[in-house]
Amino acid sequence: MTTLVSHHEIRDRFSKAMSAMYQDEVPQYETLLDLVAEVNRETLERDPELAERLATHDELNRLGVERHGAIRVGSAEELAMLRRLFAVMGMVPVGYYDLSEAGVPVHSTAFRPIDDEALARNPFRVFTSLLRLELIESPELRERAAGILAARDIFTSGARELIALNETQGGLSDEQAERFVKEALETFRWHRDATVDLDTYEALHAEHRLIADVVCFRGPHINHLTPRTLDIDEVQRRMPAAGMNPKEVIEGPPRRACPILLRQTSFKALEEPIRFAGDRQGTHTARFGEIEQRGVALTAKGRALYDRLLGESRRRTAGLTNEAHQRVLAEVFADFPDTEAELRRQGLAFFEYRTTEAGREAGAIAETEVEVERLIEQGLITARPITYEDFLPVSAAGIFQSNLGGDGSEAYAGHANREAFEEALGAPVTDELTLYAERERSSLDAALTSLGIPPV
Numbered sequence: 001m002t003t004l005v006s007h008h009e010i011r012d013r014f015s016k017a018m019s020a021m022y023q024d025e026v027p028q029y030e031t032l033l034d035l036v037a038e039v040n041r042e043t044l045e046r047d048p049e050l051a052e053r054l055a056t057h058d059e060l061n062r063l064g065v066e067r068h069g070a071i072r073v074g075s076a077e078e079l080a081m082l083r084r085l086f087a088v089m090g091m092v093p094v095g096y097y098d099l100s101e102a103g104v105p106v107h108s109t110a111f112r113p114i115d116d117e118a119l120a121r122n123p124f125r126v127f128t129s130l131l132r133l134e135l136i137e138s139p140e141l142r143e144r145a146a147g148i149l150a151a152r153d154i155f156t157s158g159a160r161e162l163i164a165l166n167e168t169q170g171g172l173s174d175e176q177a178e179r180f181v182k183e184a185l186e187t188f189r190w191h192r193d194a195t196v197d198l199d200t201y202e203a204l205h206a207e208h209r210l211i212a213d214v215v216c217f218r219g220p221h222i223n224h225l226t227p228r229t230l231d232i233d234e235v236q237r238r239m240p241a242a243g244m245n246p247k248e249v250i251e252g253p254p255r256r257a258c259p260i261l262l263r264q265t266s267f268k269a270l271e272e273p274i275r276f277a278g279d280r281q282g283t284h285t286a287r288f289g290e291i292e293q294r295g296v297a298l299t300a301k302g303r304a305l306y307d308r309l310l311g312e313s314r315r316r317t318a319g320l321t322n323e324a325h326q327r328v329l330a331e332v333f334a335d336f337p338d339t340e341a342e343l344r345r346q347g348l349a350f351f352e353y354r355t356t357e358a359g360r361e362a363g364a365i366a367e368t369e370v371e372v373e374r375l376i377e378q379g380l381i382t383a384r385p386i387t388y389e390d391f392l393p394v395s396a397a398g399i400f401q402s403n404l405g406g407d408g409s410e411a412y413a414g415h416a417n418r419e420a421f422e423e424a425l426g427a428p429v430t431d432e433l434t435l436y437a438e439r440e441r442s443s444l445d446a447a448l449t450s451l452g453i454p455p456v
């Protein structure tokens with residue numbers, strides 16, 4: 001019998017190997033990691049309370065660990081195989097994102113771990129986009145792209161074997177896991193040689209830069225990795241002095257007392273030398289470094305409010321510098337409650353509940369109908385915001401756009417097509433809201449039960 005290592009162990013090894021490869025390939029990314037580490041250190045020194053909170057939740061040691069990366073693939077076969085590859089690492093497709101509306105001809109999901117323990121161990125996820133060839137207008141170019149994609153195999157034969165082995169064995173042995181990490185990494189590697197000639201590249205590029213990026217190379221090079229920062233505004237401010245060219249604005253909600261969802265920014269993609277078929281030199285711009293700061297996951301109601309306020313602010317922020325942009329955002333988001341109690345009372349965000357020491361000592365509570373807020377006030381249970389683990393389509397589009405150059409934000413006529421995406425994937429995507437709701441529900445049930453109160 002083979003002893004299997006856990007899927008989470010393999011994800012941890014893989015994300016570290018990927019980070020090492022990317023730092024090696026993109027030195028500016030290493031500079032970004034250093035800057036993030038410096039700002040995180042200073043933030044913790046300034047805010048001992050935050051440091052203590054992170055320490056008690058076992059967050060300090062994995063602060064510098066990458067939170068996500070992103071790739072783009074060209075066909076249903078590639079996407080379906082990726083699903084099987086990520087399954088080796090306990091990562092499943094969560095969420096459906098339509099970016100066509102924002103002028104990016106892809107739809108996407110995030111492969112990520114879903115249970116608490118796995119997220120605590122290593123939350124690494126990969127935002128994965130599928131090119132929508134059907135949105136290319138010219139039939140001739142569409143066919144050319146499809147033909148080029150059909151001729152490539154982005155997986156090594158070793159990776160294919162180990163993925164199949166994972167499925168029959170239900171996991172991999174230590175030695176197989178080592179080999180898997182090495183073989184799987186090849187899919188994400190950068191290639192200086194394009195598979196097409198410069199003319200083909202330019203024709204596809206003229207249609208949309210993203211199409212050239214997906215179609216012209218041997219594989220879906222990892223296009224960015226993203227560590228977690230404790231102060232995104234400060235990292236954005238310091239990027240130029242550290243030699244990085246930040247994107248114009250930080251995506252997502254403004255800075256708040258109770259952070260919500262996700263804020264992101266990046267240094268802009270670098271222009272890199274490429275050798276095209278026929279031995280002609282050119283360049284390609286695809287790879288960048290990103291940072292993220294995460295807050296609490298919002299309920300459907302909270303998300304609707306976020307979307308409405310973001311929509312309102314967008315009409316007023318067009319063309320503004322980041323500072324002015326953030327000021328307008330803060331003004332508009334004044335309508336979004338900014339205390340944990342209010343977020344809970346209005347059902348805007350998800351929380352995880354726990355019985356406190358006092359609650360455990362109090363034992364069974366006599367009352368049958370008890371308000372959760374009262375129990376919190378009495379110190380019998382605590383509520384902790386559940387971190388948002390997913391992505392935001394408007395922000396993602398902003399990240400795509402600023403790294404593709406130009407604003408080219410004209411919407412495609414195509415609409416969201418989750419069914420087509422799931423068919424290509426070969427499986428349904430998990431609904432992210434359901435995951436948060438279940439986590440909240442089960443924690444509350446357990447807390448109430450321990451106080452002798454029947455769950456509501």
Ligand code: OOG
Binds near residue numbers: 129223396
């Ligand atoms: C993905 C952009 C989206 C994010 O963090 O929202 C993304 C890409 O450029 O391929 O990574």
Ligand code: NI
Binds near residue numbers: 068069070127290
């Ligand atoms: Ni990203």
